[in-house]
Amino acid sequence: MTALVIAEHDNSAIKGATLNTVTAALACAGEVHVLVAGHNAAAAAQAAAQIAGVAKVIHADSAELADALAENVAAQVLALAANYSHLLFAATAAGKNVAPRVAAKLDVAQVSEITKVISADTFERPIYAGNAIATVQSLDATKVLTVRSTGFDAAVATGGSAAVETVAAAAGAGQSRFLGREVTKNDRPELTAAKIVVSGGRALGSKEQFDAVMEPLADKLGAALGASRAAVDAGYAPNDLQVGQTGKIVAPQLYVAVGISGAIQHLAGMKDSKVIVAINK
Template sequence: MTALVIAEHDNAAIKGATLNTVTAAAQCGGEVHVLVAGHNAAAAAQAASQIAGVSKVIHADAEGFAHGLAENVAAQVIALAANYSHILFPATASGKNVAPRVAALLDVAQLSDVTKVVSADTFERPIYAGNAIATVQSGDKVKVITVRTTGFDAAAASGGSAAVESASAVADSGKSTFVGSEIAKSDRPELTAAKIIVSGGRALGSAEKFTEVITPLADKLGAAIGASRAAVDAGYAPNDLQVGQTGKIVAPQLYIAAGISGAIQHLAGMKDSKVIVAINKDPEAPIFSVADYGLEADLFEAVPEITRSA
């Protein structure tokens, strides 16, 4: 048995989600290979070869892979699929875009958001917004899996010495083209990789108050900023800050939730955090059921006080 991990990268460096996916792949048994499909991505392929536990890196280089277009990446995976028992993707926007295409082309069932590898053919995944865990067994010859990265420790980014092998790149499908991107730049840590997250909810009341209360504490702690869906829907924060089942799944060392009631969809996105601190004046707020530390207080008084003391 050999597992193939589809690397997420920017053509220069490997993204952190790939490291968690390598750990999941190693637990499937057998060797772990990594596919780096990109354009002028030799540096990313070299970085992948240093990941602990990886025995081979397959580097497919072509202009059609420059922006990770799903049709082209899926075709490259299919070209290699016959050699693998497991094909794993990070459960990120990119992975979720490519994996279903691969599963459909292979005519197999996709195993989504896997959080635990029980055996080579049996896995655990959350259902009902994380309120239940399903144990699923696949009889397919090739298992196509998306990995919830918060369920697995990251493999060491250095210490490995895998061989880098070039593969013939598939032709550009021509089905889609890259038009452009608008990337929000921030000096803060990226939300899904941050060790500390300060999140605000609807109780903040306005975008101005969200910035006035949440930002100083995040600045003091060197933290990323998150938001509940209710806060995003109300326009208090941009949607790329949304934490939850329909937003980003996070598991930082410290998660501070200010004015967040703790709806099921939000808890599904952050309950794996190592330490959860909840600040809410409603003693019945569901967020307290998962919090390690709960502060029943008015966030407009409590958060500034914590900021001053931090």
């Protein structure tokens, strides 16, 4: 059996969630390939070739793949799918956008947000906001999986020597076109990859108090800044800082929760943190 990991990248470097997905793929199959679909993405393909455990990198280069439109990336994956027993995506916004399209076209059942590989066809995934763990067996010939990065250690990013194979890019779906992207610029670490995360809740009382307490704390600790859903809904913090079931899933070495009640919705997003410090209001 051979697994294909669909890499997330910016056409120059591989994103961290891909490394966790490679680890999951190695537990599923004896051989792991990585697809780098992009435009002028040779540097990203070379970076993928350095990942420990990767046997081959497939590089598809086309202007239609430059901005990772889900329809076009899905078409590229489908062009290769017949060669693989497992197709793995990181359970990120990008992965969740592409994987269901691939599963639907293949007429198979997607297994979402796996946190453990029991065997090649059996996986664990959290349900009920993480309060229960379901064991799921897939009988489909091709397994389409999204991987929760907090459930798997990151593969070593260097030391590998995989061959890079260039393939013809699949024709774009022609159903959408890229118009623009608004990117939030942040000097702090990325929330889902940070080793330290500090999050504020509604008990801080106002956006001004949230900024006055949380931003200096994050800067002092070199931490990523997060927020509870209640704080986001109250306008204290932007939506991209939300930690929880409907926000981002984090598992840092240290998680500091300031004025957060500990609702199930929030716990689902940070309960795998190694050390949790709770500061009440």
